Amino acid sequence: MQRHVLSVLVENEPGVLSRVVGLFSSRGFNIDSLNVAPALEDGVSHMTITTYGDSMILEQIMKQLHKIVSVIKVMDFADVPAVEREMMFLKIQAEGVMRGEILRTVEIFRCKVIDVSPNEMTIEATGDHEKLEAIISLFQRFGIKELIRTGSLVMRRSKRAD
């Protein structure tokens, strides 16, 4: 089951989010992450959905999304050269001697400390899916008290001049 990031352009009208989400739940498809925000064009929203499935399921998801009257365009980025980023906040247990090591890890992954208290640090991290997974597993040993992620954003890479 391959991971797929879908980019969906929809008419920005009331109920459009439930049309899309309702499709996934009623047909038993998975949503791993989802984010929605206005697109460049007025009246259009951009949804980015990450999902898992084999090729037949993915084909159905794409077709079913297309069938929703409010959906303008659907793209699957699985086999397209694209940049992908996701942001997350991590609240870490940070006391005494551990603080230095936490800061060094923050440095290595080019994360940012955005909030500090005597015994906690909140860290902002940005990267693709794999990078965030790696960061989480590294910070696990300090003790993650809270974690929140935005879900992925993708954009097709510009064509390189030959």
Place this chain on the structure above:
Amino acid sequence: MECTGAYILLESLKREGVDLLFGYPGGAVIDIYDELPRHPDIRHVLVRHEQAAVHAADGYARASGKVGVCLATSGPGATNTVTGIATAYSDSIPLVVITGQVPTALIGNDAFQEVDIVGITRSCTKHNFLVKDINKLALTIRQAFFLARSGRPGPVLIDLPKDIVQAKTEFIWPEEVYMRSYNPTYKPNLNQLRRTVEELSQASRPVILAGGGVIMANASDELGMLARRLQIPVTSTLMGLGGFPVTDELSLGMVGMHGTYAANLAINHADLLLCVGARFDDRVTGKLTAFAPKARIVHIDIDPTSIRKNVAVQVPVVGDCKLALRGVLDICEAKLAEHDWAGQHADWLKTVWDWKASKPLAYHKGEHIKPQEVIEALCQLTKGDAVISTEVGQHQMWVAQFFSFTRPRTLLTSGGLGTMGFGFPAAIGAQMALPDKMVITVAGDSSLQMNIQELATSVACNLPLKVVILNNKHMGMVRQWQELFYKGNYSCTNMEAQPDFVKLAEAYGAEGYRIEKSEDLLPVLEKAFSSDKTALIDVMVEREENVYPIVPAGAALDEMLLV
């Protein structure tokens, strides 16, 4: 000139060609009803339950090919339409359902008779709208009709808050309708049509599987031409019956759970399956892994989601069935004009015809009237020239098996959702669409009771339609399953406590007849059919007759239990 929302609604319906509206008044739509008498071009049919309004609009649409329209009030009126909407959605029937809503200022306040019908029907409509601006009302109606009748048709709901109906604005009718996010594919890809012809020219054991899409697309003539020109046997799904005459020697009848021996065997021995406007429902395929195991599959459908949803397909063709079949025929004529199709399939046709002759649909006569006998009598009396609507259950399958459907739009049945209570109100709609046609509902005693109150509607409208009950005082299909698959544990399927249907019909002002002996069957039916009134004929049939063949749920198509 400024007009009210109610005026704009009715004027827009008129411009969409609506002459019939099935509905039931209530607080949220009272302004529409207030306006209605000033629009004599639109005839309103007052039903006795909102569910029946939707089924009647549905029957009207199935019989006429036009969009059916119905109107209900907010809250319970709206929720009562849901079963009808889901029925139409399952069978791709074009409907516009208009519901009243509480005033916009009250939406979300749990107001009296408020329900989020747009939310409730999101998964069983093709699309739905809540109109919050009167200036968008005319455009919304235009879009609703455009969506309902184009592409793969389906029901569209418009929710109209009371203040929008009362508000005033200038009426501007949008001549053009365009939705950038909705653009169905009608014209099939030429390459895919060429590949289809290539598959056909190489097949030695081809079968056509025709579904409701053939009827929707008015493609029966093209289907007939292709089958006869290429000498390919045709099987139909329940929804496809009438799309190809079952009296034709190439017809194998219905396929699937209660399909014929010949049809089910043909599917499982075919080396090519040309599926036209069908969606491989589980009642058609049986066990998926054993379905058409030797066949390459060409699938023609206007809805891309139908293709490769259940069954892997070698040649997908997205487009209108009529255009696709026409295209395939044209290529055959252009490139293979001299091809000996009959010779190519001679052995296969002989095999298929042997199957057909060796195990035709059959039943044993007995002491009591057999339900199959009744259907044969109906077919004989009407010479097959009637519109038959059914409820859901055993009687529905007997109609599908024993009535000779030869023309499209003559069988009106809830195939996808299997809605008991559909048939009788659907017949009301069909009779309204075709006032000069013989319209008959074949019902079970259980199904009929789900919308029997519509006798009042039928009598009030002076409809000559006939209701034939195959009365076995059972919920027959469930009883059959209990007998065959649940060790005879007849839990809650005995329907002996039932009204005297003859007296009930008479109480409603209809004619009532009862038939208990085989010899009375033809004369009493004939008498009832010659009446110009609504007539109910209660036929007491063998109580424990089963529908055969039957493919047990989850079994392969060739694992049929025969009579």
